[in-house]
Amino acid sequence: MEEAANQMSPAVLESKAAYDIIRERFGDAVSEFDANPTMPFFEVLDVDRWVDIALYMRDNSLLQFNYMACLSGMDYPEEEKLGIVCNLECIGKYAHKIAVKVKCKRDGGSIPSVSCVWHTANWHEREAYDMYGMVFEGHPDLRRILCPEDWTGYPLRKDYQVQETYHGIKVPY
């Protein structure tokens, strides 16, 4: 472990320090730390506690992840799961940043919404819903954001097949 820590870049070490604080508070609700050199991350295993973790990450004086840089949707067909990846940063106080992954069931799965924690998440979650179809519980306005409202299917799922016609217009080439 010591040796692994030595190989980490200073940026990853900062993320690790932030992760340790979260791990100490939430224990097994979060996964092990993944020292990915591009974007170190951890996964939220107890999905119901995701909002608590998010609030803790934003408000703890040693963490202060006050900026959500991005929230992306993901499709994991092998695991039968959908998920999100949140890139969180701190602006103004610390230089650390970390990515958080949250997963849910592929069919009818849901993830608690963090749009009350970071307002950025509002539209990003709508986009993830638009493209992947997972429901964000507690989202104030969960509608499609890019596709037309009467579009069928979720375009960025790996098994997506485009619809034949839309309002009488042929869609495939």
Add this chain to the structure above:
Amino acid sequence: MGLLDAKISNRNVLVTSVDNVMNWARLSSLWPMGFGLACCAIEMMATNASNYDLERFGIFPRSSPRQSDLMIVAGTVTMKMAERVVTLYEQMPEPRYVLSMGSCSNCGGPYWNHGYHVLKGVDRVIPVDVYVPGCPPRPEALIGGLLKIQELIRMEGLGISREEALKKMAEKSVDAQQVLDKTRKAAIA
């Protein structure tokens, strides 16, 4: 070919057909609708601006479809936009012309296969008169397309349908390579 090439007699009298005068007036003040959909619109704006100066052809973008003769579909037409494009087209008074600018509006372009959201060619929803290839086409190419529209208008007349005018235009088309070869030979000689 143009009206002004005709001989004007010494009393400033010009004898020509009504068709000719009408066509000359229409093709010399083509007003496109000022709307762009993607990167092609940047080239279209560049063509309108001083370097290429479309106004020397009498082409000047209008901000309402009701005042336009020409629709330049400049850019990617999404499925969401397709219905709006149809509405705008229907709001234009006849006779109206459509120029499809760039690969996206010609055939879907780079989105032809995986672009679930892109209409694979604007000709699926509105009739297109001239296609300008390119991604995006250079201003010269767009001007070429606009000159083609002018040529099409020149072929029109009372009692001549658009199809007949297009056929006439196709008959009069010249092979570009031959013209190039001829020009090169003349330049060398």
